[in-house]
Amino acid sequence: MIEFHLDTRSGVPPYQQIVKQVRHALRLGILDVGDQLPTVKEVVARLAINPNTVLKAYKELEHLGLVAARPGIGTFVTKTLRDDSLAAHGPLRQSLQRWLAQARQAGLDEESIEALFRDVVQSSSAEDVA
Amino acid sequence: MTPVVEADGLGKRYGQKWALSECTLAIPAGKVVGLVGPNGAGKTTLLQLSVGLLQPSAGSVTVLGGRPGTAPDQLARVGFVAQDAPTYAGMSIRDHLRFGAWMNPSWDAGLAEDRIVRLGLDPHQKAGQLSGGQGAQLSLTLAVAKRPELLLLDEPVASLDPLARREFLQGLMEVVAEHGASVILSSHLVTDLERVCDYLVVLIDSRVQVAGDIDELLATHHRLTGPRRDHNALPSDQQVIGESHTDRQSTFVVRTDNPVLNPAWSVEQLDLEDLVLAYLTRAVQGDRQPKLEVLP
């Protein structure tokens, strides 16, 4: 069973934090298909937040196709995000390691490498959309 | 859907002083409403008018479609916890539950006893010996066990330590989740309410300054920062709530339904505390602009 926590200072709306935490759990395999999410009552009793916030989060997850609500019973996971194939991508991993070595040789530190990587990811996905 | 609380020009006067004036509200059902304002702003007055402990000096207030405090079935549908959670010091917790059962036909004894057990309270203990948090939980139990449609709570967590405060709100949210009651709770601290409220009413100087869905309020209030400018330079659809200037820079808090398109401004989201502070500052500085209307 997953337990939620709230960071009131992050600037991220509470319902989004819940969505993120469910997705994270799905990715890590903490939640699997068929598992029940905590009831709204259980969540608000622990977090002291508005029930509508939890309902909003669960609706969003349902919209994303990750969970399904069964009235009177609860909300259950319908899809996992676990990607075992991560382990399978050997060649990708190796070429990435080579690129990293090159970046370090060029004199980039950790922060600059991350920034560069993020920049390229974002601009290329923007191109995809366009 | 009928609003749970509808006020029309509601006012209450003590001698020459108006504790609340020209209060017009339509609070929708199914919300957890935060009633925010400094001490003396009129929050207690508004809540007590809504529950029939006070009579209006002007205007009217309708609660769940009826006049507050008049009929037994109207009283049964509204739960109230006054400031400092009054209880009978000499009566035990168990006696208080019996009090609730005697006074309320809609009393749910199982719910009440369940809550007391889960809170770890000793039924034989006298209410006068309870800690602040325990007393607040007892008062909440008394208000909740009659299964009201509307709960009114006057500064329920003001005098509680952080743990007791959290436990109180946990219990309250559980009740809302399970029974679907509408809640109006007042506080002079926005931070108490941020977690639990989805609707906000700001009361300053005995008047309603702003009222609405919190999501909508946060979406329509912005902080604009840019080069020094007079507030009249802003478009008319942007209501200026607050402003401050240096010799080179101006910062405005505006309210608008439309997006801010002028690229000269850097637009920031406000959090709830900033929003209330902006209105508080405006009230303190006095009116340089005409009094703004409350948009529903």
Next chain:
Amino acid sequence: MIRLTLRQFRAESVIALGLLTVLGVVLAVTGPHLANVNSAFQNACSNPAVLCTKAPNPVVSTDLSLQGALPFIVTIAPALIGIFFGAPLVARELEAGTFRLAWTQSVTRRRWLAVKLGLIGFASMAVAGLLTWMVDWWASPLDAVNKNRFDPGAFGWHGVAPIGYAAFAFALGVTAGVLLRRTVPAMAVTLVGFVAARLAVQHWIRPNLAAPLHESVPLSSSGLGVLSASAATGTVASLAPPQVNVSNGWVLSTAVVDRSSHAMTTQAVVHACPTYGQIANTNVLPSPAEMHSIHDACITKLSEIFHTVVTYQPASRFWPFQWAEMGIFLAAALALCGIAYWWLRRQ
């Protein structure tokens, strides 16, 4: 609401019942003795008649401490009821803020007050009634001998009037609490108000509930009051009217008047008995027998002109007056309840 009222009244009712029980035991133990003393005397009296007219009935000096204490208890009981049952009823809730809990349940404020007033008011009247009945019973041998229950000092602790007093004091206490919103000031106001009301009724209303009767009684030497002579002026300075006893009735006043209802004056006495005042001037005082005959002679002369008029309420009016006084205080209690009710609604 009824059960709540009883639960909240628990402490006071336990104390009241406890005190009543203790008193009841004391009275039950001493009462028969009192009755026995009286009946023994009456039996002895039925033989030589002389014994009874001269000797006092020993019952009047039996249990003197109780004779003093019991009327006092019955007299102050309504005040205590007003102070301890009435004043805190609403004031305590207003002071402690618990009215914000009590008036937001499913019971209207009006019903809340009405049930409390009705139940505790009834309890107050029952306590006062029972107390008065017990003491009345205990004192019946004394009343048979003293025949003074209509007197102002005794009227207030006999019969049914105390029931009215208790209802009034209770209502006064509640109303004071509602208006003043504080228990201790309400208690003070209740005490003062109750005493004032009792005195006012006793002095101004009770004597006039029915037109008093008048009876003329001829002057007699044993009946006339003291003729006092002043040595300095040599005149008869004053003449006190006689003490007249109307058995179980209430003597309001006695006056010595002539046939045209003019009061007797000093001059009239001097005129009728010129030698009386001069006695004091002589150096040799006459013997008691001589004094007696001079006194009698003066009275005989005066009685040709003057007689005593007694203004009184007859014994037959005792119970009508009791019911009337109870009714007056009950009506006042209801009026006060009305005020409290109306004021509470307004808030």
